[in-house]
Ligand SMILES: NC(=O)c1ccc[n+]([C@@H]2O[C@H](COP(=O)([O-])OP(=O)(O)OC[C@H]3O[C@@H](n4cnc5c(N)ncnc54)[C@H](O)[C@@H]3O)[C@@H](O)[C@H]2O)c1
């Protein structure tokens with residue numbers, strides 16, 4: 001049914017999303033900025049651009065011939081045709097797409113939620129399946145995961161911000177979907193992220209992982225907590241570790257950051273922190289955490305290799321798994337293991 005479907009080729013992704021210092025990067029950022037401010041330019045970019053789809057915030061993915069999974073990028077004109085064939089006003093629906101990014105050739109990429117249509121009918125027409133975003137993070141290639149995360153976060157934000165919280169009147173989006181305006185009082189709303197500090201605590205030989213009751217079976221992650229109003233990053237980190245496991249951390253080292261689309265878009269700031277081995281006795285707040293434990297390098301190596309929930313037969317020591325490679329928690333845990341292998345007692 002589709003005329004043409006583009007998959008994100010690895011080479012293009014690398015060139016487009018990794019080279020951040022070239023003049024083409026400047027040109028691309030300025031083009032993106034123009035699309036956010038110029039309604040006509042954005043509409044023209046949509047007409048010649050590609051769209052990836054969601055159904056009730058689950059991204060459409062397609063199996064590849066090599067047995068993997070990819071994010072299909074559909075020409076906007078084809079999406080319009082599919083929606084028309086499914087009995088909708090394709091043009092109007094496609095105009096609801098939200099701008100995500102563009103290539104160095106100024107080819108724009110948008111996303112659209114078709115949740116009002118029959119899921120099976122869209123899947124058949126687009127030769128793919130809508131997959132829960134958390135599952136998608138385990139199976140998508142690295143370059144595609146941030147795109148679906150950003151798309152879902154923006155679509156969710158639009159779905160939840162249709163009315164002005166001051167006037168109660170409907171808000172109107174711009175063509176790019178980068179803001180909403182209340183025309184009764186002029187208030188402009190921008191998509192929001194809540195800052196979260198995520199911390200991997202180490203006592204020098206072991207690292208501390210915890211699980212909430214809502215995590216998938218056997219999954220452990222680094223400690224995380226939302227920033228309170230007015231807190232610095234270090235204050236949040238120290239407070240959350242104290243609240244959740246009763247430890248006072250010493251040195252703190254920044255590692256990286258990431259946008260995380262859950263629960264309503266978080267800005268994750270990831271850090272390593274240390275406690276003295278003599279000060280590593282846990283006092284876990286079981287109202288927040290189902291479990292928190294120290295793990296050895298050997299246990300962490302095994303956890304990093306696991307791709308599915310461990311079976312953990314009762315006659316064997318329990319094993320764990322950790323968040324997918326895309327999650328910044330995974331990065332912190334991998335960094336810790338690599339650091340131990342280089343400098344710690346865990347040398348092979
Ligand atoms: N990307 C990753 O690697 C990764 C790993 C772990 C956690 N996370 C994210 O970090 C987030 C925070 O972790 P946590 O649940 O341990 O936080 P937390 O320890 O602060 O506890 C969550 C509670 O904080 C309160 N809260 C305060 N401000 C909030 C806000 N702006 N939004 C929602 N709740 C708020 C709520 O009562 C909520 O139940 C999680 O929602 C999860 O999505 C991401």
Ligand SMILES: [Mg+2]
Nearest residue numbers: 223224225244
């Ligand atoms: Mg927490």
